[in-house]
Amino acid sequence: MFNPKFTYTNTMVSELMSIEHSRAIVDLMPLPATVERDLIEKAKVKMTHYSTRIEGNLLDLEQVSRVVKQKPEKNRIAAEDEVRNYWEALSFLSREKKKGTPITEDFILQLHAIIYQHGTGRKALKSRYREATEPGVLFAVFDNKTRQPEYIPPEYSDVPVLMDDFTTWIKQETDLPIPIKAAIAAYQLLTIHPFEDGNGRTARALATYMLSLADYDMKGFQSLEEYYVEDLDGYYRHLQMGLPVLYYDGRHNPENMAPWIEYFVKIMSLAYEKVANLAKQFSTSNQHVLIALLEPNETTLLRFMIETNRPVKPIELTQLFQVHTRTIGKWTKQWVLKGLIEPAGGTKRITAYRIGSGYSEFTLADLGYKE
Structure with a gap:
């Protein structure tokens, strides 16, 4: 053997x-x-x-x-x-x-x-x-x-x-x-x-x-x-x-x-x-690890939502990332599952998203950007 x-x-x-x-x-x-x-x-x-x-x-x-x-x-x-x-x-x-x-x-x-x-x-x-x-x-x-x-x-x-x-x-x-x-x-x-x-x-x-x-x-x-x-x-x-x-x-x-x-x-x-x-x-340091786990496009998303400071519509995300609406549909499902965003409008069809509760306290400084 x-x-x-x-x-x-x-x-x-x-x-x-x-x-x-x-x-x-x-x-x-x-x-x-x-x-x-x-x-x-x-x-x-x-x-x-x-x-x-x-x-x-x-x-x-x-x-x-x-x-x-x-x-x-x-x-x-x-x-x-x-x-x-x-x-x-x-x-x-x-x-x-x-x-x-x-x-x-x-x-x-x-x-x-x-x-x-x-x-x-x-x-x-x-x-x-x-x-x-x-x-x-x-x-x-x-x-x-x-x-x-x-x-x-x-x-x-x-x-x-x-x-x-x-x-x-x-x-x-x-x-x-x-x-x-x-x-x-x-x-x-x-x-x-x-x-x-x-x-x-x-x-x-x-x-x-x-x-x-x-x-x-x-x-x-x-x-x-x-x-x-x-x-x-x-x-x-x-x-x-x-x-x-x-x-x-x-x-x-x-x-x-x-x-x-x-x-x-x-x-x-x-x-x-x-x-x-x-x-x-x-x-x-709970915050720093969550930030470290973000993909580049997720960091871009979070920055956009912090700067916007209101619920955002799917069409706005389509324009932000310059991708097809179907792609944004897939991404938002993944982001919701991760807790990065959550629905903020709509029942049968989601019309807007806000920052997920686990990420809502982050600032631009936390992401590495100047306020």
Whole structure:
């Protein structure tokens, strides 16, 4: 059976302790439900954006946020499909966590099918492992600049056995700290490289799910992927660990996985510390955290309503943002749910909005503008 080897380091132990410290802070300083919902959605958008960005997706954070909030369209471009798929995969994982669904081969195949689905029409419920390439074609991960193989995975015929071994290890391994187990799982799925494409996204999503099953997801507030994007060279270098290009030359059983594990828990520690600091900030300054959570267009909205100092009509918001009335209709529903605004006129159809009670005491100075 798969038997990963590594040596605990002082840094690794220190980061594990930091992770536990941050978890305790978040548990002891709960946030209001509206703030929690906003943090979860923002983290989900970030995970979608940054995980696909690692694979070369060029949409920026604002574009990703817009794509995932819109209804699916038949004429989406590939980049939009990619982020929409990852968003749906994270939604799938959230539902499965509530059911406590264990990680199996079928589960991974289903997860990949959501991440990698293309085009319109009926989607496959499960993916298939990669198959034999055409004669003379090398299946490998190539360097974007040199076009030389960075990694040559195991033969396709070995993948089913390796995946069975891998998922058996996930099921039976109960002694390792969960962050370390998630780090190893992400590495091993990438190493087996069971699919023709989408392995990186699937591995990161699987690690996220493994952490969430054990309540190591900071209530869904964190996003490790944004740290990877800021250090892509370091991310790939630690995954490579200086090992040979060919899987069978040592990748199949590294002597010490500590470099990757140490990197993974370091990123976790930083991401969790950020969430813990936000919880502490909220406990001492309610207003500042609510302001910090605002999107750019929400800050513009709040400034406009403070300056107007009266209920505003939907048509005024359409003119303010220079968008279609249907778009304002979608945005206002989201803003009402968040508590940023609330209805101020109309019964069957809302004719005006005022600032939500949780934001009504803010001033232009709170938003960073001069009075």
